[in-house]
Amino acid sequence: MKKINRRSFLKGGLAGTAVVAGTAVSKESSASQSFGGYPDSMGVLVDFTKCVGCRSCEAACNKEQGLPAPDKPFDDMSVYDEIQHNGQKRRTSEKAYTIVNRYKVKDREAGPVFRKFQCNHCNEPACLTSCFVNAYTKTKEGAVIYDPTVCVGCRTCMIACPFYVPAYSYSSPINPVIKKCIMCYDTRLKFGRPPACVEACPQEVMTFGKRKDLIKIGNARIRSNPDKYIDHIYGEKEVGGTAWMYLSDVPFDQIGFNTHIGEQPIISYVKEFLTIVPMVLTIWPALFTGFHLLANRKEALKNEKPSGKE
Amino acid sequence: MTQVRKKIILLLITLALAGWPAAHCLAESGPESATLDRLANLYEAVNFNHSAHVDITEGNCAECHHHTTGAVPTNPKCLKCHPGGQESDSMACQDCHSAKRFEVAYLTEIESNTQLYHIDKPGLKGAYHQKCMGCHQTTGGPTGCQDCHVRNEKGDEFFHAGNFSPAPVAHNGGH
Ligand code: SF4
Numbered sequence A: 001m002k003k004i005n006r007r008s009f010l011k012g013g014l015a016g017t018a019v020v021a022g023t024a025v026s027k028e029s030s031a032s033q034s035f036g037g038y039p040d041s042m043g044v045l046v047d048f049t050k051c052v053g054c055r056s057c058e059a060a061c062n063k064e065q066g067l068p069a070p071d072k073p074f075d076d077m078s079v080y081d082e083i084q085h086n087g088q089k090r091r092t093s094e095k096a097y098t099i100v101n102r103y104k105v106k107d108r109e110a111g112p113v114f115r116k117f118q119c120n121h122c123n124e125p126a127c128l129t130s131c132f133v134n135a136y137t138k139t140k141e142g143a144v145i146y147d148p149t150v151c152v153g154c155r156t157c158m159i160a161c162p163f164y165v166p167a168y169s170y171s172s173p174i175n176p177v178i179k180k181c182i183m184c185y186d187t188r189l190k191f192g193r194p195p196a197c198v199e200a201c202p203q204e205v206m207t208f209g210k211r212k213d214l215i216k217i218g219n220a221r222i223r224s225n226p227d228k229y230i231d232h233i234y235g236e237k238e239v240g241g242t243a244w245m246y247l248s249d250v251p252f253d254q255i256g257f258n259t260h261i262g263e264q265p266i267i268s269y270v271k272e273f274l275t276i277v278p279m280v281l282t283i284w285p286a287l288f289t290g291f292h293l294l295a296n297r298k299e300a301l302k303n304e305k306p307s308g309k310e
Numbered sequence B: 001m002t003q004v005r006k007k008i009i010l011l012l013i014t015l016a017l018a019g020w021p022a023a024h025c026l027a028e029s030g031p032e033s034a035t036l037d038r039l040a041n042l043y044e045a046v047n048f049n050h051s052a053h054v055d056i057t058e059g060n061c062a063e064c065h066h067h068t069t070g071a072v073p074t075n076p077k078c079l080k081c082h083p084g085g086q087e088s089d090s091m092a093c094q095d096c097h098s099a100k101r102f103e104v105a106y107l108t109e110i111e112s113n114t115q116l117y118h119i120d121k122p123g124l125k126g127a128y129h130q131k132c133m134g135c136h137q138t139t140g141g142p143t144g145c146q147d148c149h150v151r152n153e154k155g156d157e158f159f160h161a162g163n164f165s166p167a168p169v170a171h172n173g174g175h
């Protein structure tokens, strides 16, 4: 197996820049037509009306992915009161690929909404398109996986991801890598089996199946319970569609979803940035302009959100 | 006149008697209790007190068994196809709600069988919990995981709880 570590990558890259710079632009700029996802890819439909916040999914992910011990036991519900330094609720991290958060909703008979969160496994992943060492792969089964031996820890994908998913592992300062949910690809999805979190959930909050079938199921649930569900499957169209999709009985913006994200894949926005990526080692200023553009786009989206409505 | 009357009364009694088991969906012949041990890798088996739940539902089996016992379903949506109930060969949860809901064989079946109406039937674990919790939440029954499931050592390990609890995070570290 070819291993590229950070140093040899930098060395090789510097030696090869002259060639790369001359050819890359035209090749890359044609690679951005819409893709729409593999036809038979799998997905997960998450129905928040069923979640009771037991955190079994978090525990299952921790075990399946061999993640480090959590700070608190998985049956400790005080995590729902945690607020991070930035005033936000808990987020996915290099130690937790999935997180359940609690949202208090006024006048909801069933009490608060619990929202499970992990990588959405986009049909056209911004993390993938933004990664200049091609560490990411969208598999035909629908998972967005990555090769940590190729990752150079530049964190472009962290900035590019519209859902703020990839986390950065600081445990190895020499070779830091990105960490995120891989839809249990290596151990389960590859063999046609459902992700560990899906299987662990007592309430069957998550339905695993072909993405196209899940859309049917989601629409059928909405149709047969129009008074209960919001008439929208989040992720069916957002950013070009995602493998993980969501049903809710409260408006999505009240439970932390970005509802102004649009249906265009993020790739369309990073296209111009991408054409310069192969030249990245000769044009550092351009690279950082790219970072800046991506960061700004997300900021702009955030600011578009109507305030109030709490 | 009296003869006819007698006959009608007799007929009514016969009908009532014949109808009795269907209307009460054989609640009396249901099991006293059932052992639920599918989660034995994390929890002790649950001894489900079936007869207590027959009392709680006032003998209306349809509350949990839908149409399968021959009782009229409580969910109006079911009535379109099963208006008077429809007794099934089996009324055990696991015979309709697959324990392998997300395995390839099941997914292939619901995709290839275009006649199948119930493409969104929860698997066994989901069916239990959605039914139990749905009712417990509205009727004040127990809703905590460990109110019904006693966690075993494997479960403690899985949840990083009990003897497997993480050491408290030190906030006075020297760096
Ligand atoms: S395991 Fe299921 S019910 Fe429990 S918190 Fe996770 S999604 Fe919710």
Ligand code: SF4
Pocket: A119, A120, A121, A122, A125, A126, A127, A128, A144, A160, A161, A162, A163, A164, A165, A166, A180
């Ligand atoms: S959610 Fe973020 S990390 Fe996951 S596939 Fe989409 S862009 Fe990539």
Ligand code: SF4
Pocket: A060, A061, A062, A064, A065, A097, A098, A118, A180, A181, A182, A183, A184, A195, A196, A197, A198
């Ligand atoms: S799919 Fe696998 S890796 Fe992703 S959150 Fe679930 S258990 Fe974790």
